[in-house]
Amino acid sequence: MGVGRWLEYKIDEDPRKPGRRQEVFDLKAIEQALGAPIHYVYSNQILPGATAGMHYHKQHQVAVWMRDGELEMTLEDVRSKEREVIVLRPGSRLLLVPKEVYHSAANKTAMPALAIMFATTIPRDPTDEWGQG
Numbered sequence: 300m301g302v303g304r305w306l307e308y309k310i311d312e313d314p315r316k317p318g319r320r321q322e323v324f325d326l327k328a329i330e331q332a333l334g335a336p337i338h339y340v341y342s343n344q345i346l347p348g349a350t351a352g353m354h355y356h357k358q359h360q361v362a363v364w365m366r367d368g369e370l371e372m373t374l375e376d377v378r379s380k381e382r383e384v385i386v387l388r389p390g391s392r393l394l395l396v397p398k399e400v401y402h403s404a405a406n407k408t409a410m411p412a413l414a415i416m417f418a419t420t421i422p423r424d425p426t427d428e429w430g431q432g
Contacts, residue, residue: 301381303385303396337417342414342416343413343416345414348406350403353373356420359398360395362396363396364416364417368406369406373402375401375402
């Protein structure tokens with residue numbers, strides 16, 4: 300089944316408006332999938348060769364949308380130790396990272412990667428970051 304869960308979102312491409320593409324996020328659907336309200340939206344840019352280290356949160360949960368580039372996400376359940384590696388690219392789904400799941404994001408490409416995070420609590424809360432950071 301995997302540690303990561305997915306949530307589809309709507310892509311609106313109107314043939315009457317060439318060159319325009321809208322990606323529509325239903326915040327209530329994201330909140331329902333995470334089981335908690337979204338309070339923050341923030342961006343996470345990871346430069347080529349950089350990695351956001353392996354860590355987990357006891358409260359913070361996120362839905363990750365890849366805007367640009369590619370990230371290799373490693374996820375590991377704190378309790379079961381089930382682990383999986385997922386490559387995130389722009390598309391039509393969000394990766395849901397629940398609490399108590401170790402996660403890291405590595406940019407193994409030559410281009411910057413930009414992820415947008417829909418979060419249940421404030422990012423970088425030093426009281427809620429466990430592991431290697």
